[in-house]
Amino acid sequence: MKLLEILEESILVLKTNRMRTVLSVLGIIIGIGSVISLITLGEASQQSVKERIQSLGSNLITISPGGTQSGFLRGGPDDAKTLKYNDALEIEKSDRLTTVDKVAASYSSRAQISFQENNMNTNVIGITENYFSLRNIEIEYGVGITQKDIGTSSKVVVIGNGVIEELFTGKVNPIGQGIRIDGNSFKIIGITKSKGSEMVSSDDSVFIPLTTAQKVLYGIDHVTSILVSAKNEELIDPAMNQLGYLLLELHGIKNPEDADFSITSQEDLLETVSEITGTFTTLLTGIAAISLVVGGIGIMNIMLVTVTERTREIGIRKALGAKRKTITTQFLVESIVLTLTGGVLGVLLGIGVSLIITKTMGLPSVISITSISLAVGVSCLIGIIFGWYPAHRASKLQPIEALRYE
Amino acid sequence: MIPLIDVKGITKIYNGGEIATKALSDVSFEIEKGEFVAIVGPSGSGKSTLMHILGCLDIPTSGTYIINGRNVENMNDDELANIRNKEIGFVFQAYNLLSRTTSIKNVCLPMIYAGIPKTERYERAKNLLISVGLGNKLFNSPNQLSGGEKQRVAIARSMATEPSIILADEPTGNLASKQSMEIMDIFDELNIKGNTIILITHEENIAKRAKRIISIMDGKIVNDTGRLN
Numbered sequence: 140m141k142l143l144e145i146l147e148e149s150i151l152v153l154k155t156n157r158m159r160t161v162l163s164v165l166g167i168i169i170g171i172g173s174v175i176s177l178i179t180l181g182e183a184s185q186q187s188v189k190e191r192i193q194s195l196g197s198n199l200i201t202i203s204p205g206g207t208q209s210g211f212l213r214g215g216p217d218d219a220k221t222l223k224y225n226d227a228l229e230i231e232k233s234d235r236l237t238t239v240d241k242v243a244a245s246y247s248s249r250a251q252i253s254f255q256e257n258n259m260n261t262n263v264i265g266i267t268e269n270y271f272s273l274r275n276i277e278i279e280y281g282v283g284i285t286q287k288d289i290g291t292s293s294k295v296v297v298i299g300n301g302v303i304e305e306l307f308t309g310k311v312n313p314i315g316q317g318i319r320i321d322g323n324s325f326k327i328i329g330i331t332k333s334k335g336s337e338m339v340s341s342d343d344s345v346f347i348p349l350t351t352a353q354k355v356l357y358g359i360d361h362v363t364s365i366l367v368s369a370k371n372e373e374l375i376d377p378a379m380n381q382l383g384y385l386l387l388e389l390h391g392i393k394n395p396e397d398a399d400f401s402i403t404s405q406e407d408l409l410e411t412v413s414e415i416t417g418t419f420t421t422l423l424t425g426i427a428a429i430s431l432v433v434g435g436i437g438i439m440n441i442m443l444v445t446v447t448e449r450t451r452e453i454g455i456r457k458a459l460g461a462k463r464k465t466i467t468t469q470f471l472v473e474s475i476v477l478t479l480t481g482g483v484l485g486v487l488l489g490i491g492v493s494l495i496i497t498k499t500m501g502l503p504s505v506i507s508i509t510s511i512s513l514a515v516g517v518s519c520l521i522g523i524i525f526g527w528y529p530a531h532r533a534s535k536l537q538p539i540e541a542l543r544y545e
Numbered sequence: 546m547i548p549l550i551d552v553k554g555i556t557k558i559y560n561g562g563e564i565a566t567k568a569l570s571d572v573s574f575e576i577e578k579g580e581f582v583a584i585v586g587p588s589g590s591g592k593s594t595l596m597h598i599l600g601c602l603d604i605p606t607s608g609t610y611i612i613n614g615r616n617v618e619n620m621n622d623d624e625l626a627n628i629r630n631k632e633i634g635f636v637f638q639a640y641n642l643l644s645r646t647t648s649i650k651n652v653c654l655p656m657i658y659a660g661i662p663k664t665e666r667y668e669r670a671k672n673l674l675i676s677v678g679l680g681n682k683l684f685n686s687p688n689q690l691s692g693g694e695k696q697r698v699a700i701a702r703s704m705a706t707e708p709s710i711i712l713a714d715e716p717t718g719n720l721a722s723k724q725s726m727e728i729m730d731i732f733d734e735l736n737i738k739g740n741t742i743i744l745i746t747h748e749e750n751i752a753k754r755a756k757r758i759i760s761i762m763d764g765k766i767v768n769d770t771g772r773l774n
Contacts, residue, residue: 144657155645455641458602460630460658460706462623535622538629539602542641 142472145465149472160477163441167481167522168488170434171514175489176496177427178510181420183493183502188416190503192409194275194334198240198372199405200379202226202365202386220361221390221399224349227267227365229389236385238378240370243269244362246352252345254306254318261302262344263320265352265362271331273366276341281314281329284348292350296320297329301342320345321356375404431514435521442474442522446529453533454541466534467527474526478519485518486511547614548575549709549741550599555608557594557764568594569605570764576743578709581736583744583755591764593714596745600633600712601625613709630658634703638715640695642687648674648698649683655705673701677731693724700731710741717751729754 153160205219227244230236246265251258264270268286271278278297288295296318298306307313313327325347333342353359369378379402386400387393453466490506497504533541557569568591576582586592597603598610601617610617613632617625634655635641642651652670661669674683677697687695696716703711713732717725729751736742736756746752760768 144663148657151646151650451641452643455643456654456658457626458600458629458635458641459655459702460626462626462658464623465658537603539597542602542637 142468145469145472146476149469149476152469153473153476159441159445163438163445163477163522164481164484166434166437166441167478167518168485170431170437170518171482171485172488172492173430173434174427174514175486175507175510176492177423177430178420178507179489179493179505180496180502181423182505182507183497183500185413185416185420186505187502188412189409192405192412198369198375199273200367200369200375200382201403201405202367202382203401203403204361204363205399205401219399220359222362222365223360224267224353224362226386226389227362230365230367230382230385233385236378236381238369238374238381240368241269241273243267243273243366244349245270245364245366246349246357246359246362247344247364248352248357250321250356252302252306252318252320254316257306257308259302259305263352263356264344264346265349265356266346267349270346270366273368274341276334277332278329279332281327283329284346288348289350292348292354294323294325294351294355295328295348296325297331297346298327299331299342299344299346300333302345303330318345320347323355375406379404427510431517435517438478438518438522439525442525443529446470446526446533450533450536450541450544453530453536454538454544457534457536457538457541463534467531470530471523471527474523475519477526478522481522482515482519486515489514549578549580549613550574550576550743551609551611552599553609553611555595555598555605555610557591557598557603558606568764569598572608572761572764572766574759574766574769576710576741578741579736579739581732581742581744581754581756582759583746583752583757584759584761585746585749585752586761587747590761592745592747592761594764595761596712596714596743599710599743600635601628626658630655631706632709634706634708634711636696636699636703636711636713636716638718640687640692640699640719642695642698642702644688645686647684647686648679648690648701651687651698652702652705655702659706661706669705670701673704674698677701691724692720693727696720696724696728697731700728700735704735704740710743711735713742713744715746716744717746717748725751 202222204222224244227242230239231242244267248263249260250263251260252263253259266284267289268284270276271283279300281297283297284295298313298318303313306318307316313330316327317324318327319325331341331346349362367378367382369375383395383398383402387395387398390399392398456466489511493506494504496502552575553573555569555572556567559566559568572595584592584595594603598605612628615628617628620628643654649667649670652673653666656666656669671683674680677700679694679697679701682690682694687698690698711732716732717728720728732742732744733754742755744751744755752758758768758770759766
């Protein structure tokens, strides 16, 4: 019997038992589809988190007050006052720092701000000129904070997009208006462009000159962070080293272990977050693995039931002269046709669902080739083995035993 | 003249658990080409076992069975499948047609295994179905046919590869008497055309239609009318 005729016979059998065929294919489709969409969801989330962190500025190095090691009596980084505006100026001035591009300092706290009868509590950040470019914040209307504003400690403010919605009810053009921050009157000179959903959103913050925050509002001289950009990505590590030595010298500290500041790069943050999202992906992969196992058992079940149910048919075929090989080949071809059809449809379903999920959730669409090959491989293997093995066993029966089978 | 079927000292023992049942003990007979033989006996007499062995659906525990000059004793599965395909046409009590498959495709099935080309297969299947009076039911599936019609499809199928013998196991067992007689008429006709037919039955009036009756009781031949001419 030629293979082509066996294929024809197999397709005829699959067609005549439409319900059984549809159910088996459905099992495979759902098994493969769910694995692909779950793994894609995991990888897309991870990708999205990475992209968001990188949108904060990829060459960015952050210097925070307080040491990295938490000793017995050392306060938290929020309390430490060891980092001054002067440190930022020294970094900017130093000609030893060959790897550093831009420097900015900031002092951030929360305060009550109000416009006429509207008020809200939000982040007030005292900044220097380079802060916006280092944090990738763009000015949509008006102007940003300039070196001149800092020099004169002028009472000007750049407000985030989100703040406008809260304070101004749409009718007034905020530029040029005065708002009050902790009782002091400030003039609005700019509005930042919305960065959308972001981990640390600048949309709900207001920005004032650093010197104004230090002298006029709070009467302090320290900063909460100094931001530095490396000239390029490869120079992040050397820049962190150079910055460390310069600051140790400035602060008169000999032993690096006693440092009263800490330096982190975006890379460090990325690693930490990747670890967390990695756990999330592992979880989703676990769920996907379970659905693959469940789907696989479904395929096994249907294949086993099918062959058991068809033992009589095998008996008839044998009585009419089918050789053992012909029977097993027929069942093998049937399984291959089933799993292949289910496999292709499953991949299409998986990709479709993945695209819908990532699109609605605003995630990047990364279709994982690994997940596709894994899902298709496992399902097809199970389908073919469990389609072929029981048929192989049934084909070994004496025809009369198979015929008597109920 | 070499007999078409030569059975010598066939014994079949079933090992069901601890008790071994002797279904056939030392059965011997010969059947010539063109005979119409009925094998009769009450249920449990061993006639079905004999039919399975004659049809190469089962193998005897001991004894020799030669069909059309070929000894099946040491044949492997594939060779037996070949014998079943080329030498024997089966008609079962329970029809054993593939369900949800049209009459013509059922008749084609043994021809697929015999390697007969597709066009010839369909042509022959159609003619066979017409000859058993089912020319208008070529594309009906078994569940759309009456018991008598199903058995006629089965007879058409048994003729498909032009086998040396037709083995019919209680072919009228599930049928009403009028339909039974119609089926027997078909067998008569086939025999007149020269086909060798072996019929297994427990009904006397069916057995009477055959030209030779072999009676079996408790696994042994108790009477053989021999060839009646």
